[in-house]
Amino acid sequence: MEFESEIGDLQSKLREHRDILKSEEAAKTTLVLPFLRALGYDIFDPSEVEPEFTCDVGTKKGEKVDYAIHVNGELSILVECKPANSVLSSKHASQLFRYFATTDAKVALLTNGLLYNFYTDGDRTNRMDDKPFFTFNLEDHRKSDLKTLRAFRKADFNLEQISAQAGTLKLQSEVSAELRKEFDEPSDEFVRMIANRLHEGRLTQTIRSRFKQVITQSIVGLIRDGVNERLESAISQSNGSPSDTDEPVDFSDIETTQSELDGFNIVRAIASQAVAVDRVILRDAKSYCAILLDDNNRRTIARLHFNSPTARHLGVFEGKQETRLSVENPTDIYSHADQILTRIRELETENNH
Known part of the structure; x- marks a missing residue:
């Protein structure tokens, strides 16, 4: 190390x-x-x-x-x-x-x-x-x-x-960039390829638009399901063994440590006071774990900066401004429950306007 x-x-x-x-x-x-x-x-x-x-x-x-x-x-x-x-x-x-x-x-x-x-x-x-x-x-x-x-x-x-x-x-890198483009905004070629496999008859503009919308929703759903499956698998593994170490869980080149999973579950527990727990989703993003409301990266509740071997931080938000708070252990997140709940209320208020 x-x-x-x-x-x-x-x-x-x-x-x-x-x-x-x-x-x-x-x-x-x-x-x-x-x-x-x-x-x-x-x-x-x-x-x-x-x-x-x-x-x-x-x-x-x-x-x-x-x-x-x-x-x-x-x-x-x-x-x-x-x-x-x-x-x-x-x-x-x-x-x-x-x-x-x-x-x-x-x-x-x-x-x-x-x-x-x-x-x-x-x-x-x-x-x-x-x-x-x-x-x-x-x-x-x-x-x-x-x-x-x-x-x-x-x-x-x-x-x-x-x-x-x-x-x-x-x-x-080049393939990932192209896939990211398709995930964010499916191209006409990609939409036609999928639609031609599933639709018989002429592809009108209305049908193409409907397929484009459904493809975008399906991609988001696949990513969410993959993260949830990984989370459930990791929790199952941790429940079946006494290990408290930060051994990574291997999933499509994304590694989530036990500390990150513990931190996510603590944020989820806090968030359950304000929203349904299944609306709080974990998404790994390079050097941090993002915790999102409704699996929407524009609705970030908090971030777990747990990758450094020497320091851990909880990222809390007010608007678009992130503040990083030092935490020694995931349980320290409980001391910042008020900020997490305030952030959720902020996101819910924005969503209602």
Whole structure:
């Protein structure tokens, strides 16, 4: 757990100091170098983490990238840093593009300390891809992202495995993006495909509109049922064994710990004073568990930020503003029952207007 703990400490440091991390140097010192150290690299050994790496590229002489990481004596990763408040884009990676083609490095990292964009040459050999194959968000990540990040640790670094994984991650990201579009707003092609399987005769505009509405509702229902099945299974498993540990429940790449399930059930118990308990739904969302009213992500009751190994927080809401309250154990949530009930009343009032 040391690796996860160090990333958790960095996450806390980011949240504490992000308002003053405005320069590139501040991002490097406070976030990027500790991040590289968490990956197992000796940031004080210039033969391993070489600062201000210089390489002449064509007519451009003396250009530098911020760091070059050497694994087993071989140049393996190029790192370019930007200020923490900057929005990363392809223009920020211009030096990485040039260096990638003229060095032996096969992995490039563009970061502002918050986001870590990893690139390789999956599309064309020796030419850095335009888009990252993996992005690690220090502030908002899933447990599966931590597993992926482990591949870049010094002890686990294997270029062949990273290259193979890069193709899969990139394709998965693209497929997920397309599926998310279809889930949010089913396309005409998707609606026709489903309608043609179920409807005989001409697809009028009225029929297509009806299918589109039903498809959207069905997708939401499938997701809700999946979450509820996972919850019931986890509760059943916990009732059948004496374990109180935070072992993850594996479900379609989303891992829900026992502490998160306990926290959800406590929020549910509190909420039952104001609404029917079956209206309170759990939905995992990257680095937190969202607890929603009517399974509507616009009606968030609370969030459980329980992923960090060093700190846990309950997120409570007033309007769109989230306030994070420190909790040592799920049972501490009971002390914030008034805020949870106030939030539910707020959501119900909005719904009635």
